[in-house]
Amino acid sequence: MFQNCMRALILVLLLLLVACEGQGDHPALLLNQANQEWVDGQTQKAVNLYKNLLEKFPKDPESAEALFRLGEIYHFSLGKPKEAILYFQEVLQLNRQGKFAYESQKYIADIVEFKIRDYHQAIIQYQILIDQYSETHEDEDHHFRIASIYYKLQNYEQALSELEDHLEHYPDSKWGQSSELRVVEILYTLGRCEEAEPHYERFVKKYPTGKDRIEMEFVHASCLEDLGQWKLALEKFKLLEEKYPFPAMLEIKVTGLENRIKNGPKNKRTRRRR
Secondary structure, three states, X not given: OHHHHHHHHHHHHHHHHHHHHHHOOOHHHHHHHHHHHHHXXXXXXXXXXXXXXXXXXXXXXXXXXXHHHHHHHHHHHOOOHHHXXXXXXXXXXXXXXXXXXXXXXXXXXXXXXXXXOOHHHHHHHHHHHHHHOHHHOOHHHHHHHHHHHHHHXXXXXXXXXXXXXXXXXXXXXXXXHHHHHHHHHHHHHOOOHHXXXXXXXXXXXXXXXOOOHHHHHHHHHHHHHHOOOHHHHHHHHHHOOOOOOOHHHHHHHHHHHHHHHHHOOOOOOOOOOO
C-alpha cells in the first residue's frame, strides 16, 4: 500500500513538473514577457521573444499581436520601414478584420506616404482604409490624406476635386479650415481666383480666429491682386504687417502693388505666383 501511494505521489509530482515547465512556453506568457521587455527598452530581447512565439505557435491568437508588435518595433525603434510593412501585411493576411488589422493598415499607409514616399501607392493604401474600415469613422482623415497627396504630386485638378468632395461630405471635419485654405491656394495657382471667393467667405465665417486665418488672408489678397483689385489687395496685405510669418515676402507684395498702383493701369490684371 505504501509503495503504491509513493508511486502515485511521484506521478503527481512529475505531472506538475511537466505542467510548470510547459507554461514557460505558453504563447500568452511569451507575449507578456516580450511586451514587458519592449516597455523596459530591451528591444532585441523583445524581438527574439516575439519571433520565438511565432516559430512555436504560428496559429495561436497571440501570433497576430506578436506580428503587430514586431511591425511597431521595426517602424519606431529600429527605423526599418520596409521590414515593418512586411509584418503589418502578415497581420492582414491572418485576418483583415482582426483586432490589429485596422491599425496595421493605417501604419502601412502612413509609412508608404511619409517614410517611403511612394505617393501613388499611399493613395491606394488610404483608399483601402476607406473601403474596408469605414466603421471606424475616420474616413474624413483618410480622404484628406488622399487630397494632400495629390497636392504633393502637383496634380492640382485632382487635389481640388478631392478637397471639394471632402468639404461636401464632411462639413464639420477637423480638417475643414485646412481644406478651405488649400482650395483657395490651388485656385490661385491655377489662375481661377474668381472661384475662390465663396471658399474665403465660408472660411472667415466658420473660422474667424482659426490657426490658418493669417495664411488665408495672404492668399486671398494675392487672389485680389490677380483679379486686378490692387488697392483692396494692398489694404489687405498691409493689415498683415507684423503678423505674417514671412515678412520679406509680404514686403515684396506691398512694394510691388504700390508701384503698380502708382505707375500701371488700374484695371489691368496680372498673373504673379508667390
